[in-house]
Amino acid sequence: MAERNKRQRQAGDSPLEIMRIDRTTLTQDELAMRCGIPRATYQRWISGKTEARLSISQLKRLCEELKIERVDELPDNFAPIAPSE
Template structure:
């Protein structure tokens, strides 16, 4: 199974993780590492257990990795959306 077909099968209730899947070929660990975010912290954000509090550096790196050019492209919350 190649990376693209593997990525197509992934889904997430988290808007942040959905952006990761849609816009990158990175897994959660790779994205967190590139952004200077501990993996456990990233997982707490996308699970909705904690609210994200990024440093300016982390924010810039996250936007770069997710190919975000405007702040309004980021979701309001990183955790799962209410159903």
């Protein structure tokens, strides 16, 4: 099995991407697939192009994959964090 390159967090990453990188070894595609979210939708969320609207089952699976025990651990917005000037 090929070794995965785990990308380092970067300034401007979305809070969802930061959690994915810090808490899993999953790629964006793998996380989206496991949560029943189309890859393009996931990418629009983390780029800030659209606001996340998850079904209850998607929310439960996302929390499970990210090892979130309480829904208030999820960020309010998945869009990238604007760099402070």
